[in-house]
Amino acid sequence: MTGPPDAATLLDLTREKVVVIDEGGVFRYLNAAAGDLLGFETDELVGRDAFDLVHPDDESRVRTVFADVVAGGTPPREPFEYRYGTACGDWLWLQSELYLPEQTGVDGYVLSSRDVTEEVESIRRLETIVSKSPDVLWMFDADWSELLFVNEAVEDVFGLTPAELRKRPQRFLDVVHPDDRSAVQRAMARLSRGETTHIDYRIEPGDGVLKWLRVPGEPVYDGDEVVAVSGFARDVTDEYRRNRQLTVMDNLLRHTIRNDMNVVMGCAERIADRTAGGSAADAGTIRRVAEDLLETAEKQRDVIDLLGRGGSPRPTAVEPIVRDAVDAARTAEPSGEFTVSCSADAAVLAIDELDHAVGELVENAVEHADSTPVVHVEASLADETVRIAVRDNCPPIPVEQRRVISDVWEMDHLRHTVGMGLWQVYWIADRSGGELGFDTHPNGNVVSLSLPRASAAALDDATTAGAAADGSGSPSGHERDEDGIAPE
Numbered sequence: 001m002t003g004p005p006d007a008a009t010l011l012d013l014t015r016e017k018v019v020v021i022d023e024g025g026v027f028r029y030l031n032a033a034a035g036d037l038l039g040f041e042t043d044e045l046v047g048r049d050a051f052d053l054v055h056p057d058d059e060s061r062v063r064t065v066f067a068d069v070v071a072g073g074t075p076p077r078e079p080f081e082y083r084y085g086t087a088c089g090d091w092l093w094l095q096s097e098l099y100l101p102e103q104t105g106v107d108g109y110v111l112s113s114r115d116v117t118e119e120v121e122s123i124r125r126l127e128t129i130v131s132k133s134p135d136v137l138w139m140f141d142a143d144w145s146e147l148l149f150v151n152e153a154v155e156d157v158f159g160l161t162p163a164e165l166r167k168r169p170q171r172f173l174d175v176v177h178p179d180d181r182s183a184v185q186r187a188m189a190r191l192s193r194g195e196t197t198h199i200d201y202r203i204e205p206g207d208g209v210l211k212w213l214r215v216p217g218e219p220v221y222d223g224d225e226v227v228a229v230s231g232f233a234r235d236v237t238d239e240y241r242r243n244r245q246l247t248v249m250d251n252l253l254r255h256t257i258r259n260d261m262n263v264v265m266g267c268a269e270r271i272a273d274r275t276a277g278g279s280a281a282d283a284g285t286i287r288r289v290a291e292d293l294l295e296t297a298e299k300q301r302d303v304i305d306l307l308g309r310g311g312s313p314r315p316t317a318v319e320p321i322v323r324d325a326v327d328a329a330r331t332a333e334p335s336g337e338f339t340v341s342c343s344a345d346a347a348v349l350a351i352d353e354l355d356h357a358v359g360e361l362v363e364n365a366v367e368h369a370d371s372t373p374v375v376h377v378e379a380s381l382a383d384e385t386v387r388i389a390v391r392d393n394c395p396p397i398p399v400e401q402r403r404v405i406s407d408v409w410e411m412d413h414l415r416h417t418v419g420m421g422l423w424q425v426y427w428i429a430d431r432s433g434g435e436l437g438f439d440t441h442p443n444g445n446v447v448s449l450s451l452p453r454a455s456a457a458a459l460d461d462a463t464t465a466g467a468a469a470d471g472s473g474s475p476s477g478h479e480r481d482e483d484g485i486a487p488e
Contacts, residue, residue, distance in 0.1 A: 017094075017115070020108040021050045023070045025063070028108050037115060039087030050111075055083035055091055069098060069109070081116065093120040136233040142192050142219075142226045144170055149230075157213070157235055159205030177202035177210070187217065191229040194219045200236065212240040265291065313432045315454035316354055318346035318379045318386060325359040326377055333366045336373035346379045347459040348386045348451040350432040357428040358388060360421045361447050365392035374444075381453065385434075389448040397438060397445050425449070 017037055020029040027045045035042040038053075054062050062082050069075050075098040083091045096113040104110050130137055130151045136158065139148040147169045150162050158172055165171055176184050180201040187197040197217045204210055217231035322342045330338055348354070358377075365375045374393040379386055422436075425447075429436045434451035 017113040019050070019111050019113070020106055021111065022108050025049055025051050025066060034113070037086075037092070038084070053085040055085070058082040066098070066109070069100070075100060081120065093117040134235070138232065139220070139228055139230040140169055141228055144188055144192070144229070148228060157205070157211070157233060158203060175203045175205050177204055187215075188229075191217045191219055191231075192226060194221070194226045197231075210237075211235055212237045313349040313351055313452070315347055315459040316350045316352075317459060318342060318348055318388060319344050321355045321358050322377050322379060322388065324355065325362040326375075328359065329362045329366050329373075329375065332363075333373055336366060336369075336375060338373075339376045340378075342377065342379040343381060345456060346381060346386050347454040347456065348432070348434075349454045350434070350451050351428060353428045354432065354451075357425040357449060358390075360425050361390040361449070364421060364447075365390055365394060365445075368392070368394040370395060384453055385450050386453050387448050387450045389446050391441065391444065391446050393444040395444075396440055397447070 016031075017034040018029075018031045019027060019034050022028055027048050027050050030042040030045055032042065035045070038045075051059055051063050051066075062080070065076060065080060079095045079097050081093060081095050084094050085091060093116050094113045095116045096111045099110040099112070101108060133151060134153055134156070136151065136154045138150045138154070140146065141148060147162075147166045150165055152162065154165065154172075155161050158175055160171060160175070173181060173184065183199065184201050187199045191197050196219070198215075199217075200212060200214050202210055202212055212235070213233045214236045215231060215233045217229055219226045220228035220230055319342045322340060326338050326340055329336065362375060362377065366373045369392065371393070376391040377388070378391070379388045426436045429449050429451070432451055434449060437448045437450060439446040439448070
């Protein structure tokens with residue numbers, strides 16, 4: 001090498017897109033990277049107005065920035081973004097920095113740019129998703145004195161605009177129910193201290209409307225310091241309304257129907273004691289129907305408890321559940337014939353009530369048999385599922401019951417089912433991510449539960465965790481933050 005490298009050669013080797021424009025905005029120079037990015041030969045653009053290829057929606061803004069600088073203003077401190085046209089008619093997002101002639105020693109204004117199209121489009125997609133979310137997504141600084149982000153859903157949920165919250169970040173507390181406000185403030189303080197929170201509370205955004213919100217929150221760290229708090233608020237009013245309705249039903253079943261049926265049964269017994277013949281038979285019928293209704297009411301209460309309870313599926317061993325269900329049936333019906341085929345390794349992902357479901361299927365197989373019950377329970381393994389099948393010698397389950405429970409038919413006033421036990425089994429299967437199935441064989445029915453299979457390692461981990469939790473209290477499938485207003 002006989003001398004220093006040529007500056008233009010070095011600029012052509014760099015990946016940065018560098019151009020020089022004069023005070024009128026005309027291209028005077030483009031390096032090779034700029035030409036390659038835009039799809040033009042650099043000579044094609046030299047002498048052309050650089051702003052002609054700026055997107056029409058961005059052109060006025062970019063021209064204004066440049067005109068202010070040429071008139072003696074200061075270049076933008078931060079890189080500015082805009083869309084720019086290519087030779088094939090596409091648009092790229094560029095992020096540019098502008099340098100004055102006195103900063104570079106170049107006769108013109110230097111623009112150093114990079115292609116940020118992928119980044120900007122990813123952000124735009126995320127913004128679109130956020131804008132469509134019915135949940136309120138939010139972020140404040142660590143002491144709740146500045147709103148860093150909130151989506152437009154805040155207006156639908158809280159009745160507040162983003163502008164109102166930016167002006168006074170804790171304005172949302174004004175619509176929190178007075179009885180819940182202190183709990184919300186405690187949760188805010190805990191978030192600021194770096195603790196994860198999860199709270200349900202009520203708001204009154206106006207017009208006498210009361211809403212329940214579920215609001216999980218997470219601290220945002222920079223190193224060891226909490227620099228922001230973030231989370232979302234979800235309207236769960238319908239869930240609370242449904243739980244309240246279930247509570248009303250539970251009270252009705254627990255008190256009104258049960259008490260009335262006990263009165264009916266007492267009257268029937270007194271009638272039977274004082275009469276004979278047909279009247280005694282009628283009294284026996286009354287007593288039997290009342291007992292059936294009481295049993296149905298108890299199962300309905302179990303269903304209500306199930307629907308109102310939290311908890312997620314967890315690894316569960318199948319063999320002990322099947323064994324206990326069959327042992328209980330043998331005790332209740334010693335004359336029955338019971339067989340079991342179940343691998344000791346069978347494990348499923350299921351909610352805690354799985355034992356009730358298996359017990360109900362085995363109990364049904366005993367109760368509905370016309371002769372000595374013959375019941376076979378088999379747990380068969382597939383790659384991703386475990387099928388627990390109960391084979392009986394009962395009369396066929398009515399088609400309308402099977403199809404309603406398995407969602408083939410809608411329940412209406414013409415097609416309905418009174419099998420509360422099977423409904424309970426169905427909902428246990430559904431909440432466990434499984435299915436309830438019905439089949440027949442020449443001498444009876446096959447009712448099966450197909451559930452997600454759990455690995456042996458997952459079962460061991462769950463057993464170990466459960467044993468550890470027993471040392472300090474029962475493990476819970478669903479925990480609520482200590483500031484939660486209402487229990488699950």
